Amino acid sequence: MRWRRLRTLLVREVRATLRDPFTMASLIAVPVMALLAFSYVLATDVEHLALGVYDASASPASRRLVAELGASDAFDPRPFATRGALEEALVAGDVGVGLVIPPDFERDLLDRAPGAPPPELQLLLDGAETVVAGNAETFLRAIVARTGGDLVSGQAWGPSGHAAPTGLRTVTRVLFNPRLEGTPFMVAGTFGFVLSFLTTLITAVSIVSERLTGTFDQLQLTPATSAEILLGKLLPLGAVFAFDVIVMMAVAGLLFGVWPKGNVLFFLGVSSYYVVTSLSLGLIFSATSTTAAEAVQKTVLFSVPLVQLSGFAFPLRSMPAVVQWFAEALPATHYIRICRSIYMRGEGPLSMGGDLLLILVFGVALVWLAARTLERRA
Amino acid sequence: MEGLRRRVSNVWAVAYREASVMRHDKTFLGAVLVQPVMMLLLYGLAISNEPANVRWVVLDREPSALSRRLVAEVEATGYFEPPQWVESYRAGEQRLAHGDATLLLVIPKDFRRDALAGRGEVQLLLDGADPLISARVGSYVAQVALHFDAGGRRLEVRSAQGPSMGWSAPAAVSLRPRFWFNPTLRDRDFFLAALAGMLLTNLCLSASSLGLVGERESGTYEQTLSLPTSPIEIVLGKLLPYVAVSYGVLAIAILGAGLGFGIWPRGSWLALGVLTLPFVLASLAIGVLVSSVVRTTAQAVFLTVFFILPSMVLSGVMIPYQLMPNGIRQIGAVVPLRWYQIGLRRIVLRGGGFAEVWLPILALLAIFAALLALIRWRLKPRLG
Numbered sequence: 001m002r003w004r005r006l007r008t009l010l011v012r013e014v015r016a017t018l019r020d021p022f023t024m025a026s027l028i029a030v031p032v033m034a035l036l037a038f039s040y041v042l043a044t045d046v047e048h049l050a051l052g053v054y055d056a057s058a059s060p061a062s063r064r065l066v067a068e069l070g071a072s073d074a075f076d077p078r079p080f081a082t083r084g085a086l087e088e089a090l091v092a093g094d095v096g097v098g099l100v101i102p103p104d105f106e107r108d109l110l111d112r113a114p115g116a117p118p119p120e121l122q123l124l125l126d127g128a129e130t131v132v133a134g135n136a137e138t139f140l141r142a143i144v145a146r147t148g149g150d151l152v153s154g155q156a157w158g159p160s161g162h163a164a165p166t167g168l169r170t171v172t173r174v175l176f177n178p179r180l181e182g183t184p185f186m187v188a189g190t191f192g193f194v195l196s197f198l199t200t201l202i203t204a205v206s207i208v209s210e211r212l213t214g215t216f217d218q219l220q221l222t223p224a225t226s227a228e229i230l231l232g233k234l235l236p237l238g239a240v241f242a243f244d245v246i247v248m249m250a251v252a253g254l255l256f257g258v259w260p261k262g263n264v265l266f267f268l269g270v271s272s273y274y275v276v277t278s279l280s281l282g283l284i285f286s287a288t289s290t291t292a293a294e295a296v297q298k299t300v301l302f303s304v305p306l307v308q309l310s311g312f313a314f315p316l317r318s319m320p321a322v323v324q325w326f327a328e329a330l331p332a333t334h335y336i337r338i339c340r341s342i343y344m345r346g347e348g349p350l351s352m353g354g355d356l357l358l359i360l361v362f363g364v365a366l367v368w369l370a371a372r373t374l375e376r377r378a
Numbered sequence: 379m380e381g382l383r384r385r386v387s388n389v390w391a392v393a394y395r396e397a398s399v400m401r402h403d404k405t406f407l408g409a410v411l412v413q414p415v416m417m418l419l420l421y422g423l424a425i426s427n428e429p430a431n432v433r434w435v436v437l438d439r440e441p442s443a444l445s446r447r448l449v450a451e452v453e454a455t456g457y458f459e460p461p462q463w464v465e466s467y468r469a470g471e472q473r474l475a476h477g478d479a480t481l482l483l484v485i486p487k488d489f490r491r492d493a494l495a496g497r498g499e500v501q502l503l504l505d506g507a508d509p510l511i512s513a514r515v516g517s518y519v520a521q522v523a524l525h526f527d528a529g530g531r532r533l534e535v536r537s538a539q540g541p542s543m544g545w546s547a548p549a550a551v552s553l554r555p556r557f558w559f560n561p562t563l564r565d566r567d568f569f570l571a572a573l574a575g576m577l578l579t580n581l582c583l584s585a586s587s588l589g590l591v592g593e594r595e596s597g598t599y600e601q602t603l604s605l606p607t608s609p610i611e612i613v614l615g616k617l618l619p620y621v622a623v624s625y626g627v628l629a630i631a632i633l634g635a636g637l638g639f640g641i642w643p644r645g646s647w648l649a650l651g652v653l654t655l656p657f658v659l660a661s662l663a664i665g666v667l668v669s670s671v672v673r674t675t676a677q678a679v680f681l682t683v684f685f686i687l688p689s690m691v692l693s694g695v696m697i698p699y700q701l702m703p704n705g706i707r708q709i710g711a712v713v714p715l716r717w718y719q720i721g722l723r724r725i726v727l728r729g730g731g732f733a734e735v736w737l738p739i740l741a742l743l744a745i746f747a748a749l750l751a752l753i754r755w756r757l758k759p760r761l762g
Binding site: 022043045046049092119120122123124128129137138141170172184198209296305308317319320341347351 | 409420425432476498500512516517557564571674676697702
């Protein structure tokens with residue numbers, strides 16, 4: 001490898017990249033858009049969800065309960081005149097949750113004989129929307145339990161008269177992310193998404209189009225070795241994506257207040273190394289494809305499971321054991337784990353040695369494989 | 379009348395040519411067949427939002443039969459692996475800090491005495507770096523604790539902090555939840571019901587944009603322009619075969635989910651077919667629009683990704699749009715996939731028919747009309 005030849009190749013690549021303003025713009029715009037799209041959407045709570053209410057009781061107690069539900073910010077109660085109307089709205093998908101208050105609600109609540117069961121509210125949930133239904137149930141339970149207690153304890157005879165509650169008190173503390181917000185989780189994961197998917201896609205396309213126009217063959221006729229051609233391709237694009245990482249960090253920090261808790265330089269270092277890994281993968285795809293469309297299809301077919309199984313959006317540990325082993329064999333899984341460790345828990349390199357080592361091995365293996373592929377095509 | 383007939387025959391001729399090209403495109407056919415199978419396996423077998431095999435740590439400061447029973451009851455919820463035991467609070471916190479465990483349950487000294495007296499209390503430490511799982515398992519454990527019967531005198535339970543953890547007195551009012559359409563809240567049903575939406579978005583957007591740009595690059599587009607056909611006829615003719623392929627993909631998705639996982643559409647099949655047409659047309663139109671803006675395949679790829687990505691994220695096809703913040707939720711309404719997934723889930727899971735999906739159909743038609751107007755404006759015959 002000769003530095004002079006490599007420098008010539010680098011200058012050529014940088015010029016070629018800069019000459020196309022559209023590509024440059026999308027190299028910056030697509031990652032930022034991915035960051036914006038992803039960071040807002042993961043919700044662990046419920047906000048202003050339409051709640052259909054059929055209040056057969058129409059009593060002060062039931063009205064108070066509905067008012068409490070409305071005041072919670074979690075639900076926007078919408079009254080329905082009959083149970084049938086509420087059920088229809090649920091089938092049509094107009095409301096995701098329905099609450100049925102029985103006619104005897106107030107009487108059962110306030111004049112309950114000792115030992116009698118408490119009044120029962122019926123909750124109808126649209127199970128077709130699994131996450132919404134699960135979250136809504138948890139929230140409604142909490143609000144109803146609190147309001148129910150208030151309604152009863154407001155009475156003169158006090159709480160001693162009704163059935164004794166059971167159970168243990170739970171004191172909860174959440175580490176690293178006290179309000180369990182989805183944004184930092186998704187921000188940290190988006191680095192993995194962008195650096196795994198977009199990097200591969202862009203290299204795959206760029207080299208195939210060079211092959212189509214014939215400039216790639218000319219390149220291979222020069223005295224440059226395939227390792228030099230490889231580095232000449234990887235380094236400029238790698239620099240662009242390293243810049244992307246900085247832009248994304250700034251956007252996430254300034255817009256959402258999500259800064260890495262760990263060492264920024266360490267994060268940048270790992271990310272830059274990982275970029276080279278994914279770029280090599282894109283190079284392999286493009287070297288084995290004859291048309292750009294084929295390279296794109298290959299990348300997409302490979303990237304969809306990569307993104308879905310890497311733990312970016314869906315919990316890894318919920319997957320079947322076989323799939324988990326497969327996921328461990330993807331570099332993206334380890335990079336995303338490292339991102340979250342640095343971003344959210346503020347860990348240093350020592351406590352994630354295993355993941356770092358694997359990323360290192362993947363990187364060396366893929367770069368070597370890419371160089372071999374280029375040689376064979378020459 | 380004569381003009382219309384000529385138009386139809388022009389469109390048909392272009393469609394015929396396009397279909398014969400497509401038939402020999404092995405990459406395209408491979409993608410059409412491989413993608414549905416891959417997605418079926420992914421969403422049918424691999425992916426779920428439901429916590430499972432959660433790793434947790436228990437610090438029991440005073441082991442007793444009662445504390446062991448509490449641990450066993452938590453484990454019996456089925457979401458957890460067998461617990462790991464630690465000797466000190468620090469050691470437990472360390473596990474959480476390294477991501478080795480999601481949850482630390484601390485059973486205090488005098489737990490047995492307090493619980494029997496009705497004053498029992500446990501502490502829960504959650505890993506906030508995994509908010510989705512932590513929120514869920516936190517509430518599962520709190521629920522177990524709330525219903526834990528220590529066998530002694532019982533006492534009022536006070537609410538804990540945080541809205542999602544806020545479990546408190548169960549006594550005054552009881553709540554009986556019933557989950558319609560999907561009683562066990564299986565994520566598989568949620569995903570597979572909208573599988574066709576994901577597949578068709580990928581297919582229609584990338585096929586039409588890449589196909590048209592590829593022709594422009596290879597020069598065959600100019601040849602077609604020199605024919606006595608108008609640009610809009612060419613575009614329509616090019617899109618017709620894709621509509622046919624789309625219905626094939628829809629059939630694969632439905633048959634796969636039905637035969638493989640027993641999830642057949644519960645509602646009207648006719649409504650499903652009708653709903654799909656404006657969605658496919660709108661998605662293809664986006665592809666055409668993309669191809670009319672860009673010059674090279676690379677640019678087409680970037681711009682297509684630029685459309686597919688927010689479609690998948692903001693439409694609610696994977697992540698429920700109902701829980702997104704105001705503003706973001708409304709932006710998602712301009713994405714065709716939003717309306718298609720709403721319609722798909724109404725038909726497939728809730729057993730809906732035309733009465734339930736007329737609004738999504740109208741919305742899709744409106745989006746298609748708007749896109750068509752944009753294309754007409756962009757698509758002046760031009761060379762190069």
